Amino acid sequence: MRFLDIDHVSKDFGGVSVFTDVAFGIAEGEFVTMIGHSGCGKSTLLNIIAGLERPSAGGVVLSGREITGPGMDRMVVFQNFSLMPWMTVFDNVRLAVRAAHPDWGRRRVAEWVQRYVDMVGLTGAETKRPAALSGGMRQRVGLARAFSTEPKVLLLDEPFAQIDALTRGVIQDELVRMWSASRNTVFMVTHDVDEAILLSDRIALMTKGPGARLAEIIPVKIPRPRTRAELIDDPEYLRLRNHILHFLVEAAQRPAAAEVEIAASTGRLPSLATD
Amino acid sequence: MGRERLRVVCYSVLIGATLLALWQASVAGTPAGKGLPGPVAVARAAGEMLANPFYSNGPNDKGIGLQLLASLGRLAVGYAVASVVAIALGVVLGLSPALYRAVNPYIQILKPISPLAWMPLFLYTIRDSGWAAVLVIFMSSLWPTLANTAFGVVNIKRDYLHVAAILQLSWWRRLLQVVLPAAAPAIVAGLRISIGSAWVAIVAAEMLIGGTGIGYFVWNEWNNLALTSVIFAIIAIGLIGVLLDAGLGRLSRRLAWSE
Incomplete structure (x- = not known):
């Protein structure tokens, strides 16, 4: 039986279809990532699951x-962190616990x-408020808040999109380390092809x-633990990356193809307006 | 003290001293008891009043301290009740947009009404001038807090409410941990406007009701043609207004947050 079953979900806003008939399942403990262009409704799907x-x-x-x-x-875990700005780091996590x-x-x-x-490396920053933290540190609080409640399913909504590349x-x-220990079921939405391959068991591609x-779901058959350093030379990684980028470029042959050319050269889709 | 700040203080003192000197010069030569009193006369009267501010020789002769306390007491009661009512109502309106839109036209009509206009109705219904004045304070400090609270709650970022929904916070905890702190800066801004308008209204209300209070004191001293007392009372009203505002300014800084 599927642990989390997305059962032929459609969403439209004001008569305009965002996505239609999306159906797939996620097994318990599985890490599934959805990639697609802005406007394909992947964040909306995440909100529906939430x-x-x-x-x-x-x-x-769900079960x-x-x-x-x-x-x-x-x-x-929200793209814009969504921490309570009037609470300290400690209180933000405590609210959830x-x-x-x-x-x-x-x-x-x-x-x-x-x-x-401590697990997210914020020891000593407990009494700080989010405004005093960098984006990376804020999302660490977001991760601590989410993991601390030991949820059945973690929903990551472009969690690293607003964090600078080095910190990302x-x-x-850190996410890999925490997830390896907890083995929650994860559904993540992202623009970032490398991130998807590094983290996922399977990757869902949206037109x-x-x-x-939902165009296809591809399994990532790279053994864990994966590190970014080893990944770069892994032939399976390169194959997957090309496959996904080709898919995205072809999907974008319609209107805004220029954006995706940047994506193809950097391996990362530009963050467009949030969907 | 930085140079910049020192300069500001110097200018400030200089402007104050100049104004006082001009005032004194303009009244120089008029015999005591005739015309407007000058700053020296006012200062002398202030000294006398402050030497024994809490004396009471019957209803028409009380120290300025007692009068101010009477006004502040009315202010405290009317303002406190109005604030509780306004914040509670504002939260309810802010949390239900339909109700907010339905009630807002009435608030907009009631808001610009001078709180003193209600006075006859209050006097007629409760038949107690002291409580009528408290109700005037209530009316004067209700609308700014109500409008600001509703505005603050309506504009709470949806993300915070989403987090509250995911954490399945109880209604009560959601109110205390999310809604009120998120709207706190707007609420305190309303409270700050309210205390200003309440302090403005109390003087006029007390002129009407008589008996006690700084407003009555001003009117009574005018009837006695004791202009030095009137001027000193005006200054005292201003200073207390500043103190009240500063207190809420501190509260506002404590509850402020930035994203």
């Missing part, structure tokens, strides 16, 4: 239960929070919107 938006048709089933709204079994464990005492909550703050690699490694469809 329960923050409703599908126009179809539904999402046998249809999703009807947000819940603690699905934690989101207390919500996940309402029966825990103060002490136990505090110890648990500290464990995850470091945090990706261009409006009216986007």
